[in-house]
């Protein structure tokens with residue numbers, strides 16, 4: 001199982017992210033250096049109901065080198081079925097979501113709700129192993145349900161006992177959401193107690209974060225989520241490739257995404273209508289990028305940082321957070337038009353995304 005030696009490190013894993021890990025964005029991140037890519041979370045129940053949009057989530061790009069599908073489920077039967085389906089569709093591994101904090105899911109017993117039931121976790125993983133056949137089963141956990149209930153070690157051991165082949169630990173609890181920094185030391189403690197490879201996750205945005213993360217946790221492989229959404233070239237930085245994060249360089253990356261999205265969704269009007277909300281959505285993360293400051297430090301972009309000193313008008317434009325500005329930028333990016341700060345219409349600041357959602361063009 002080559003994937004397991006890959007996960008043992010030092011892998012750069014693009015995190016499973018609802019909406020963010022769409023197929024063309026995964027291809028972009030892979031091209032920039034991500035060694036492992038993962039699908040958005042797919043709910044097994046919805047797959048069982050043959051929901052087409054859920055099936056779209058588990059589709060692998062033909063050139064995706066190491067692709068895992070993440071499932072959310074809560075019974076052994078449905079997860080066995082789900083793992084079998086995923087294996088039959090050509091994924092390299094199947095992952096169980098034990099981290100989703102959203103009430104809508106946890107109320108249904110999915111995602112982070114399962115952190116409170118380690119014994120169930122063991123049974124669910126064992127069932128997935130049966131369904132998955134030859135492909136590995138991985139599990140993504142948080143440190144616990146709440147700060148008072150940090151039981152990551154119990155959950156991790158339960159997953160390992162159930163036969164999990166690797167584990168990802170997001171270094172926060174469900175109740176913490178993103179309120180404090182990820183606890184890299186706690187990730188290391190879990191890794192030290194297990195035999196299977198562990199991937200660490202949380203707050204990695206710069207190459208030196210990766211080095212610090214490795215030094216503190218002793219874990220070699222990192223999974224990157226918001227960093228990949230804000231600056232997909234983080235994978236290139238991390239592998240020592242030259243990176244141009246000037247506004248022009250960034251626009252080139254965004255155009256590359258649009259080209260991949262056009263390939264995926266189709267170049268006709270229907271395809272362009274489908275891809276447009278993705279571009280607008282990504283602009284909501286791309287605008288958060290702040291280059292390294294002159295003194296070599298950087299602002300923690302995973303928090304919504306204010307960019308105080310854009311170096312050029314174009315950089316200031318790309319930092320604008322207003323939906324109307326994003327709608328306008330999306331239209332220009334999709335049309336392949338030049339983007340200059342002077343072209344921005346006066347009403348863009350106050351417009352809603354819909355006001356400026358012109359019919360997509362070529």
Ligand SMILES: Cc1cc2nc3c(=O)[nH]c(=O)nc-3n(C[C@H](O)[C@H](O)[C@H](O)COP(=O)(O)O)c2cc1C
Nearest residue numbers: 015016017018020040041170202203204224225226
């Ligand atoms: C937009 C978005 C969607 C996410 N969707 C998922 C998901 O579907 N499955 C999952 O396990 N985690 C999901 N996450 C959590 C990330 O995978 C990751 O664990 C978390 O953001 C911490 O990593 P970071 O500090 O690098 O952002 C999502 C995160 C974001 C920002």
